[in-house]
Amino acid sequence: MSQEILGAERKVKAVGGVAIDGAPVAYLIALAAAVAALSFIPFSVILAAGGSFPLSQGIYALVGWILGPVAGGIACGIGRLIGVFVAPHTAGPVPLASVWGAAIASFAAGAMSTAREEGAPRRDWWWIPLSVFFVMEWLLFVGRAVLVNGVSVQVALLNTFVNWSAILLYVLPTRTLIARLIGSRNIAALAAGLFLGTWMIAGLSHLSVTVILYYILNWPPEVWATLIPIIPMENLFRSLVGTVIGTGVIAGLRATELVRPRSALY
Amino acid sequence: MEPPEPLVQFEAVSYLYPRATRPALRNISLDIRRGEFVGLIGATGAGKTTLCLTLNGIVPQFYGGRFFGRITVAGMDTLEHPTGMLARYVGMVFQDPETQLIANSVEDEVAFALENLQVPREEIRARITYVLQAVRLDGYERKHPSELSGGQKQRLAIAAALAMRPALLVLDEPTSQLDPVGEQEVFAVADELNRELGVTVLMASHAAERLAEYATRLILLSAGSLVAVGSPDEIYPQIELLERHHLRPPQVARTFYLINKAGHPTGRLPVRLEDGLRALDSLCAQCTLTPPSIPPEPQGADGPALVSARDLKYTYPDGTRALNGVSLDIRAGEYVVIIGQNGAGKTTLIKHFLRLLEPTEGKVLIGGRDTREFTVGELARRVGYVGQNPDHQIFNASVKDEVSFALRHLGYPAAEIRARTSASLEALGLLDMQDMHPLALTRGDRARVVLAAVLALQPEVIILDEPTTGQDYRGAKSILDITRELHRQGKTVIVVTHHLYLMPEYARRVLVMGKGTLLLDAPLRQAYHQLDVLGATFLEPPQAVLLSRYLERYSAGELRLLTPEEVAACFIPGGVERGSHQIPESVA
Numbered sequence: 001m002s003q004e005i006l007g008a009e010r011k012v013k014a015v016g017g018v019a020i021d022g023a024p025v026a027y028l029i030a031l032a033a034a035v036a037a038l039s040f041i042p043f044s045v046i047l048a049a050g051g052s053f054p055l056s057q058g059i060y061a062l063v064g065w066i067l068g069p070v071a072g073g074i075a076c077g078i079g080r081l082i083g084v085f086v087a088p089h090t091a092g093p094v095p096l097a098s099v100w101g102a103a104i105a106s107f108a109a110g111a112m113s114t115a116r117e118e119g120a121p122r123r124d125w126w127w128i129p130l131s132v133f134f135v136m137e138w139l140l141f142v143g144r145a146v147l148v149n150g151v152s153v154q155v156a157l158l159n160t161f162v163n164w165s166a167i168l169l170y171v172l173p174t175r176t177l178i179a180r181l182i183g184s185r186n187i188a189a190l191a192a193g194l195f196l197g198t199w200m201i202a203g204l205s206h207l208s209v210t211v212i213l214y215y216i217l218n219w220p221p222e223v224w225a226t227l228i229p230i231i232p233m234e235n236l237f238r239s240l241v242g243t244v245i246g247t248g249v250i251a252g253l254r255a256t257e258l259v260r261p262r263s264a265l266y
Numbered sequence: 267m268e269p270p271e272p273l274v275q276f277e278a279v280s281y282l283y284p285r286a287t288r289p290a291l292r293n294i295s296l297d298i299r300r301g302e303f304v305g306l307i308g309a310t311g312a313g314k315t316t317l318c319l320t321l322n323g324i325v326p327q328f329y330g331g332r333f334f335g336r337i338t339v340a341g342m343d344t345l346e347h348p349t350g351m352l353a354r355y356v357g358m359v360f361q362d363p364e365t366q367l368i369a370n371s372v373e374d375e376v377a378f379a380l381e382n383l384q385v386p387r388e389e390i391r392a393r394i395t396y397v398l399q400a401v402r403l404d405g406y407e408r409k410h411p412s413e414l415s416g417g418q419k420q421r422l423a424i425a426a427a428l429a430m431r432p433a434l435l436v437l438d439e440p441t442s443q444l445d446p447v448g449e450q451e452v453f454a455v456a457d458e459l460n461r462e463l464g465v466t467v468l469m470a471s472h473a474a475e476r477l478a479e480y481a482t483r484l485i486l487l488s489a490g491s492l493v494a495v496g497s498p499d500e501i502y503p504q505i506e507l508l509e510r511h512h513l514r515p516p517q518v519a520r521t522f523y524l525i526n527k528a529g530h531p532t533g534r535l536p537v538r539l540e541d542g543l544r545a546l547d548s549l550c551a552q553c554t555l556t557p558p559s560i561p562p563e564p565q566g567a568d569g570p571a572l573v574s575a576r577d578l579k580y581t582y583p584d585g586t587r588a589l590n591g592v593s594l595d596i597r598a599g600e601y602v603v604i605i606g607q608n609g610a611g612k613t614t615l616i617k618h619f620l621r622l623l624e625p626t627e628g629k630v631l632i633g634g635r636d637t638r639e640f641t642v643g644e645l646a647r648r649v650g651y652v653g654q655n656p657d658h659q660i661f662n663a664s665v666k667d668e669v670s671f672a673l674r675h676l677g678y679p680a681a682e683i684r685a686r687t688s689a690s691l692e693a694l695g696l697l698d699m700q701d702m703h704p705l706a707l708t709r710g711d712r713a714r715v716v717l718a719a720v721l722a723l724q725p726e727v728i729i730l731d732e733p734t735t736g737q738d739y740r741g742a743k744s745i746l747d748i749t750r751e752l753h754r755q756g757k758t759v760i761v762v763t764h765h766l767y768l769m770p771e772y773a774r775r776v777l778v779m780g781k782g783t784l785l786l787d788a789p790l791r792q793a794y795h796q797l798d799v800l801g802a803t804f805l806e807p808p809q810a811v812l813l814s815r816y817l818e819r820y821s822a823g824e825l826r827l828l829t830p831e832e833v834a835a836c837f838i839p840g841g842v843e844r845g846s847h848q849i850p851e852s853v854a
Contacts, residue, residue, distance in 0.1 A: 007335025255703030
């Protein structure tokens with residue numbers, strides 16, 4: 001029997017709706033379903049406004065690293081949209097804001113991709129407008145607190161530690177370092193990358209949601225001080241969730257023959 | 267008469283998955299003509315699923331990779347047309363019906379794809395009625411798919427595919443998880459669609475006896491290459507070719523192959539039971555029947571019962587009575603097989619042995635102690651459980667971590683964990699794979715990983731629930747060979763299976779369950795010949811048993827033969843020899 005391949009090689013392309021931005025639609029559906037399912041599980045209460053945070057916040061970044069910015073944003077947005085309807089106890093005071101938070105988190109995570117795959121669009125500049133956007137959000141948030149509501153600068157900085165630390169990690173070369181860690185074959189480096197990366201992206205997502213809520217609800221200055229120890233604890237928990245789930249999922253995806261989305265970071 | 271035009275054409279097709287170094291398909295050139303019922307056979311890894319997935323473009327449009335050659339379906343190049351369009355011509359049904367059903371009712375399931383294609387409402391209604399009648403599910407429209415049996419679920423998946431009015435229906439091992447009745451239902455429906463509606467059928471399957479009966483043509487794949495194409499009457503008599511490619515022929519063909527080999531030419535080897543029975547008539551007219559001497563039934567194991575059920579009744583929260591007064595004793599060192607149709611109560615029974623369920627009435631004893639006195643952790647040390655789907659029991663990132671997981675969490679000292687893990691890996695031949703991710707292994711190897719993890723706990727009892735499901739013949743045998751070795755080491759082995767033809771080499775005692783009761787508890791040879799009892803729980807004995815029963819009209823008494831080797835031995839002077847005509851050790 002001949003071992004030589006006889007037929008002419010054909011160019012393989014995804015035709016029609018099989019993939020979105022190089023990510024198989026089936027992956028989008030599966031990960032959107034995971035986000036929706038994790039919306040049922042609360043992990044912390046929302047002080048003053050009531051309700052609770054959903055566990056799905058821990059995997060928004062992971063979805064972006066797996067699917068890329070566009071498909072990741074869509075998957076998280078759809079998953080969270082379903083989540084706010086089927087699990088209203090974690091929808092928060094402004095459900096649409098939480099959908100936005102999910103989508104922007106996954107989009108920002110996906111935009112970390114260096115997209116080295118052949119045929120992938122060059123996106124290594126996407127972090128720049130995103131960084132400007134997040135800085136503007138932080139200025140709007142802290143600016144209103146300090147200049148309008150009289151929150152002290154020190155309290156505002158301590159309260160937003162999660163947010164500005166996330167912006168710094170995203171703006172500085174640490175973003176690329178985290179991307180490399182997530183791409184590492186070393187399981188410890190992968191876990192470290194997932195932890196730092198989830199901290200960073202969850203902090204950015206938190207900022208994007210909180211700034212909207214603050215302009216709607218305008219909570220009193222006393223709440224700012226109360227939240228100083230709580231917000232980092234919550235972000236720590238998100239990071240642990242992202243690390244535990246992400247390590248298993250990425251190790252499994254690497255081990256199987258399943259197709260790798262074009263902008264995947266792993 | 268001109269042969270019908272090809273519906274599918276493969277022209278020198280080769281395909282490599284991303285990052286693969288070996289083609290999953292290699293130089294496949296093939297036509298499938300309209301109106302054919304084509305069986306696709308090959309061992310695990312032969313490329314059957316890949317070939318099926320090429321037909322609606324999922325390979326390579328979804329998977330990527332490198333593709334060579336050209337495939338056309340109804341004149342459409344599968345690389346140039348989107349899968350959505352190809353799906354109108356190619357209906358796909360996969361191995362596990364559970365993964366294909368998404369809607370909340372049978373009719374919604376059928377309507378789903380049609381709604382997505384914006385088919386008018388009245389047309390959808392008409393098609394629902396039509397396809398549910400075609401798969402004999404009319405009357406079930408409002409049922410939730412989860413309320414259907416395995417065979418019904420698979421028929422619903424076929425109906426959903428059929429609603430698209432495909433020219434080609436592709437079924438990838440659709441019966442591997444079904445009991446014999448479910449398997450028969452699926453084959454009968456595929457046959458009816460093929461003969462009465464003219465739907466071309468391509469079915470990948472390991473069910474040799476069924477393919478011999480229903481397929482008009484067989485395609486044999488091995489390591490991605492096309493090895494042989496022909497009718498079942500041309501392919502299945504080639505026993506040596508099949509064995510070389512790790513495939514199992516129908517038992518009737520193997521029986522007559524052995525008879526021929528022993529010097530009684532019977533002409534063309536029969537591949538279907540009715541042909542085999544006719545051939546037996548001719549053979550018995552020519553030569554004398556010399557039944558092999560069958561050793562007496564093995565004595566049951568001595569000693570006190572290790573696993574017992576006493577008037578065990580169990581009712582699920584929804585009111586379903588799953589067990590209805592089951593009493594039994596399994597002694598240390600026994601190898602027991604539990605058989606029965608889907609829903610007979612087999613899995614409910616073994617879940618009680620692990621205290622995953624607690625009796626509604628009655629009790630279950632392990633080593634004389636009520637299971638309610640054990641914690642689940644304590645029971646896990648004494649009773650090991652290997653489920654039907656190994657992937658449900660695997661969650662670590664390496665084989666070694668998987669095997670040592672329970673030991674670590676039960677607080678064993680580090681040195682003992684290392685020693686037990688190594689011993690278990692070695693026993694299952696997994697030492698070379700210990701650092702690999704379990705998902706990188708074949709399904710058969712993943713099943714061995716689960717078995718290794720169970721063995722590391724050194725349980726007295728090992729329960730395997732449908733361990734051969736989804737395995738090819740070689741994979742199924744390799745798992746059962748391990749159970750035989752464990753049995754030899756003194757373990758008590760309990761296997762739940764539908765694959766009756768595999769068990770004579772291994773099990774000694776059979777528990778036949780039906781409708782939540784124990785219908786029969788007997789030595790294997792006796793149980794396999796209780797056709798009325800097997801029929802009561804919708805089981806079919808292996809073809810060799812039916813041949814044996816037929817031969818009894820030429821014999822002075824009962825024969826009670828179990829395997830092709832034993833049936834063939836009736837025509838071999840000198841009786842049964844060790845080697846190719848070996849009587850299975852477990853029943854000898």
